[in-house]
Amino acid sequence: MMATGPFAEPTFSGLYETHHTVVALVTAPLRPAHGRRKLPMNPMRDLAHEHGTPIFDPEGINAADSRAYLKGLEPDLLVVCDYGQILSAETLAVSTLGGINLHSSVLPKYRGAAPINWAIYHGEEQTGVTVIHMTPKVDAGPCIAQAGTPIDPDETAVELEQRLSEMGAWLIRRTIDSVEAGRLEALPQDPSLASKAPRLKKSDGAIDWARPALAIKNHIRAFEPWPKTFTFWHRPKGKPIRLILGPAMVCDLPYTAAAPGTVVSTDEGQLIVAAEEGAVAIRKVQPAGKRWLDVVDFLRGYRVQVGERLGPE
Numbered sequence: 001m002m003a004t005g006p007f008a009e010p011t012f013s014g015l016y017e018t019h020h021t022v023v024a025l026v027t028a029p030l031r032p033a034h035g036r037r038k039l040p041m042n043p044m045r046d047l048a049h050e051h052g053t054p055i056f057d058p059e060g061i062n063a064a065d066s067r068a069y070l071k072g073l074e075p076d077l078l079v080v081c082d083y084g085q086i087l088s089a090e091t092l093a094v095s096t097l098g099g100i101n102l103h104s105s106v107l108p109k110y111r112g113a114a115p116i117n118w119a120i121y122h123g124e125e126q127t128g129v130t131v132i133h134m135t136p137k138v139d140a141g142p143c144i145a146q147a148g149t150p151i152d153p154d155e156t157a158v159e160l161e162q163r164l165s166e167m168g169a170w171l172i173r174r175t176i177d178s179v180e181a182g183r184l185e186a187l188p189q190d191p192s193l194a195s196k197a198p199r200l201k202k203s204d205g206a207i208d209w210a211r212p213a214l215a216i217k218n219h220i221r222a223f224e225p226w227p228k229t230f231t232f233w234h235r236p237k238g239k240p241i242r243l244i245l246g247p248a249m250v251c252d253l254p255y256t257a258a259a260p261g262t263v264v265s266t267d268e269g270q271l272i273v274a275a276e277e278g279a280v281a282i283r284k285v286q287p288a289g290k291r292w293l294d295v296v297d298f299l300r301g302y303r304v305q306v307g308e309r310l311g312p313e
Contacts, residue, residue, distance in 0.1 A: 001015060001022055001024075001025050001026070001044070001079050001081075002025075002026040002027070002061075002078055002079065002080040002081075002083045002087075002099075003025070003026075003027060003044050003079075003080070003081045003082055003083050004027045004028040004042060004044060004082060004083055004084045005082035005084070006043055006082075006161075006165075007081065007082040007104060007161055007164075007165045007168075008044060008081035008082040008083075008102070008165075009043045009044065009047070009165065010165045010166050010168070010169035011079070011081050011102055011165070011168055011169040011172050012025070012044055012047050012081075013047060013169070014169040014170070014172065014173055015079065015172075015173075016047075016051055017173075018173060018176065020176065022051070022053050023053075023054070023073045023074075023075055024053060024054045024055070024056050024070075024073055024075075025044055025045070025047075025048040025053050025054070025055050025056070026056045026057070026058075026061065026070070026083070027042060027044050027045060027048075027055060027056075027057050027083070028042070028057060028083075028084050028085075029057045029058070029059055030042070030057065056069060056070075060085075061085045061087060061091055062085075062086075062087065062088040062090065062091050066091070067090060067091055067094055070091070070094040070095075071094040075094065075095045075096070076095065076096045076097055077095055077096070077097045077098075077099070077100065077176070077179065078092065078094075078095045078098065078099035078100070078134070079099070079100060079102075079172060079176075080099050080100065080101040080102070080134060081101065081102040081168070081172075082102075086136070086138055087099060087134060087136065088136055089135075089136045092134055092135075092136070097179060098133060098134060099133075099134035100131050100132065100133060100134060100144065100172070100175060100176075100179075101131070101132050101134050101139075101141070102129060102130075102131055102168045102171070102172055103115065103129065103130045103131075103132060103139055104116050104127075104129055104161065104164045104165075104168065105119060105127055105128065105129075105130065105197065106126070106127060106128040106129075106130060106146055106148055107130040107132065107139060107143055107146075107189055107194075108139075108140075108189040108190060108191065108193045108194040108195070109193065109194070109195050110127075110195055110196070110197040111138060111139035111140065111194055111195070111196060111197060112138070112139065112196050112197035112198050112199070113197065113198065113199040113200075114197050114198065114199055114200050115127075115197040116157050116160055116161050116164065117157050117197070117200060117222045117223060118196075118197040118198075118222070119151065119197075120151065120155070120156075120157055120160065120218055120221050120222035121218055121219055121222035121223070122218075123214065123215065123218050124151060125150060125151055126148055126149070126150055126151065127148070127149060127151055127160070127164070128146060128147050128148035128149055128164070128167070129146070129147055129164050129167050129168040129171055130143055130145070130146045131143070131144050131145040131146070131168075131171055131172060131175045132144065132189075133184075133186050140189060140191075140194075141189075142186035142187055142188045142189065143186070143187045143188075143189060144175060144178075144184055144185065144186050144187075145171050145174065145175045145178070146171075147167050147170075147171050149163065149164070149167065154221070154247075155221065156221045156222075156224045157221065157222055157223065157224050157225075158224045158225055200223065200226065200227055201227070202227045203227075204223060204227055205223050205227035205228050205229045205230050206229075206230060206231070206312065207219060207220075207229055207230065207231040207245065207310075209231070209260035209261035209273065209274070209275055209276070209310065209311060210260045210261075210275075210276045211260075211275060211276055212275055212276055212277040212278060213250045213251065213275040213277060213278035213279055213280045214250050214278070215275075216248065216275055216280050217248045217249065217250050217280055220245055220246070220247060220248050221247075228244050228245075229244070229245050230242055230243060230244045230245065231243055231245065231261075231310045231311060231312075232310065232311060232312065232313045233302075233304060233308065233309075233310055234308065234309045234310070234311065235308065236305075236308070240313055241287055241288060241302075242287070242288040242313070243285050243286065243287055243288070243310070244285070244286040244288075245282055245284075245285060246282065246283055246284025246285065246286070246292065247283045247284060248280040248281060248282050248283060249280065249281045249283070250278060250279075250280060250281075251272055251278060251279040251280060251281050252278070258274035258279075259274065259309075260274055260275055260276050261273065261274065261309050261310045261311040262274045262307065262308075262309055262310075263304055263305065263306055263307065263308045263309070263310065264279055264306060265306060266299055266304060266305070266306060269295060269296035269299060270295065271285070271295045271298070271299060271304065273310055282295055283295055284298075285298040287302065
């Protein structure tokens with residue numbers, strides 16, 4: 001098993017429920033997150049320790065000594081999910097059957113590091129998981145199994161990731177059974193249908209109020225738990241205050257006359273902000289350096305007024 005992130009946990013756990021032997025966990029080296037002394041959580045390591053599985057955590061999986069270690073394990077198959085490194089052709093070749101990878105989209109759509117986030121951001125109504133036979137090109141190998149699911153219109157990236165991780169664990173086990181039985185069918189991806197899902201950046205969280213209200217709601221859903229979505233409240237006096245935005249609802253009220261980013265109502269404990277099309281009602285707000293506040297408490301403490309503007313710093 002080659003995995004680091006939490007999306008892979010159900011898949012890794014599920015392998016222990018089969019009759020196969022997990023000969024090793026290959027995962028990222030332990031290193032503190034930037035600016036922190038505490039090591040990040042890695043549930044893969046905990047599972048491996050629980051089952052007495054050796055852990056291998058090289059800086060470079062494609063280095064000659066790494067390949068030599070893997071070859072010494074004599075693996076039949078590499079199962080890869082949320083690992084963090086790209087495997088070369090030489091590394092894939094250490095296994096008799098190469099490698100299979102679990103990806104959290106219906107490929108070829110949303111190739112890359114953040115398919116769940118970008119699917120929600122773009123307002124997709126359907127997504128799923130795909131198992132591919134790995135090639136050195138990222139997420140481009142032939143598809144050998146897929147499963148789909150609707151995206152709930154209020155589902156966050158965190159919630160959807162959990163559902164897809166469980167679906168993926170089931171699909172991986174079914175795929176391994178097919179490999180063992182010699183029933184595997186591989187369908188090449190159509191490159192013309194591919195779309196990208198690049199790694200998220202902190203700047204991706206900035207709200208563009210000149211988008212439709214539904215797109216802004218989707219933006220907020222998409223970038224949980226990181227980088228979250230944020231904007232700046234431009235006060236009549238003082239510097240702008242950075243606000244992290246919680247869940248939002250689309251308002252059907254005709255606030256189109258106001259410029260995007262304008263506060264159009266604070267009545268009845270609501271914070272309603274104009275978008276390019278329609279408006280959004282913000283339910284929770286976290287001012288910079290403060291705790292999360294329900295919008296009623298936020299408005300009581302910060303006195304945002306109709307006509308004030310939210311937008312870039």
